[in-house]
Amino acid sequence: MIKNLKKFLENYDNNSYMYVEYPHKNYWNNQLKRADLEDYLINAIKNNINQNFLYYIHIPHCHTQCLYCTCHVEITKDYEVVKNYFGYLLQEIELQKKIFDKVGIPLSFTNLHLGGGSPTFLREEEFDILHNNLEVFIDFKKLNEYAIEIDPRKIREDRMFYYHSKGINRVSFGVQEFDREVQKAVNRIQPDFLIDRLLKKEIRDLFPKGINFDLLCGLPHQNLHGFKKTIEKTIDYNPDRICLNYMHLSPKFNPHQLEMEKKALPDQELKKELFMLAEEKLSKNGYIRAGYDHFIKEDDYLAEEFKKSKTGWNRLGVVTGKYENILGAGVSSTCKVNGFINYQNTFENKDYKSLLSQKKLPISNYHISSEDDKIREFIIKSIRQFFKINKKDISRIFNIDFDEYFSDTLNKMKEFEKNDLLENKPDEILLSENGKIISNLIASRFDKYLG
Ligand SMILES: C[S@@+](CC[C@H](N)C(=O)[O-])C[C@H]1O[C@@H](n2cnc3c(N)ncnc32)[C@H](O)[C@@H]1O
C-alpha cells in the first residue's frame, strides 16, 4: 500500500483515456469516402468471418436523468417517443441484414447485449418484434451470453421471467450506490427492496451465474464508512460479476453533471481509497479482479479464461472468448471489425432518422486501422486488462521485435521502472500493485496519437 497516496497521485497525473477503444475517438481519421464505407465493411467482415461477433443494441430512453450519467440518453416518459425510435432501429437492422447477406456466409454471433439508456423501457410487444428481427441473422441457441442492462426502479418481477423466456442469461443491475444520501445527490433514489424483489430465489435461479452489479465510486457524498457498507451489502447480494468504475466527469458534454454539488465530490485521493477498499473487501470474499474495472467470482468460467489471458475487454466490460468484433444498432452505438475499422453511429436523433430514411447507414465517425494501430491497441488492452505485456507473444503475432519497435517508449518507461511501478523483463512487462493504480497512464505511453 502506498504511504502517501496524495503525493503519489500528484506526481502521476492520471488523467488519460479509459482506452475502451484505440485510438481514442478524438483521433479517428474518417479516411474513406462515405460512399465506399459499405463495401469496406463487407470486405472487413468477410476477412474476419472465422471470428466471433458481438451484437449491441442501444435503447437511449430513460424516465429521469441520473446526474452522474455520461451514457447517451434521451429522457422521456412518453412511450410513443420510444416507439418512434424503435421504428428507425428496425430500419437500421434491416439495412444491416442486407450487408450480412452480401457477406454471403452467416456471421457467428456469440454475444448479444441490450444496453442504453434503459433497454428495460421496451415493452414486451416491441421486444417480441425486436427478437423476431434479430432471429433472422442471430442463432439464439449459439449465444454464449445474452445480456440486458436492468434499471431496477422501472420493471416488475414478471418482466424477469419474460426476459428469461426470450433466452436472456445475464442481467446487469444499475446499482451504483446503496447509500441514501448519495442516491439523493445523484437524483436516483433506489431503495433496496427494488432489487430484493428482482432477485428473489425463483428469479435468481433463472439466471445461474448471470447476475451483474454496476457500482460507481467518485459520487457526491461518498466516504469510506458509507462505501464500506455498500460493498458489504453488495457481497451479501452475492452477484456473480461486479463492474466497479470511477465516475467519469465530463460536464462539457454532460452539463447535468454540474447539478451535483461540487464540494461533495470526493477528491482523487479519496476516489482511489474507495476503489482500494472495495478491491480489498471483494478479494477477501471470493472475487478476483479481472482487469481494470471488473470483479468476478473465482468459480466463474470467465475467471478461468482470465487467468489464461483469454478474455477480452471492451466498452461493455470483460468478455469471454477474446472476440474483437462488435456490430450493433441504435444511436451512438460503437462498432468495430477487428484490424479494419472502428465506427460510431450518430448521436443525433435527427441525423439518425434522416440517414435511415435515405436508406444509409447512420454512421457519423470512423477510423480505418493501420497495422501500427492494431499492435498498439493490443498492448494497451493487455495493460488495461491483465496489467502486463507479453513481449514474446506480441513479437510473434505481429512479426516485430518488440524491444526494437518500442525502443523510444521503453526509454520513456524507465522512470516508471525506477519507481517500482513496473518491471521490464526480457519477455514481458509487469505492472506492480502501485503501477496498477496508474495503469491508464502507463498505457498512454503506447498511444502514438498523444505524441
Ligand atoms: C446504461 S446504464 C445501466 C442501465 C440502467 N439505465 C440503469 O441505470 O440502471 C450503464 C452503466 O453505465 C455506468 N455509468 C453511467 N455514467 C457513468 C459515468 N459518468 N462514469 C462511469 N460509469 C458510468 C453506470 O454504472 C451504469 O450502470
Ligand code: SF4
Ligand atoms: S444511469 Fe441508467 S437510468 Fe440513469 S440516466 Fe444513465 S442510463 Fe439512464
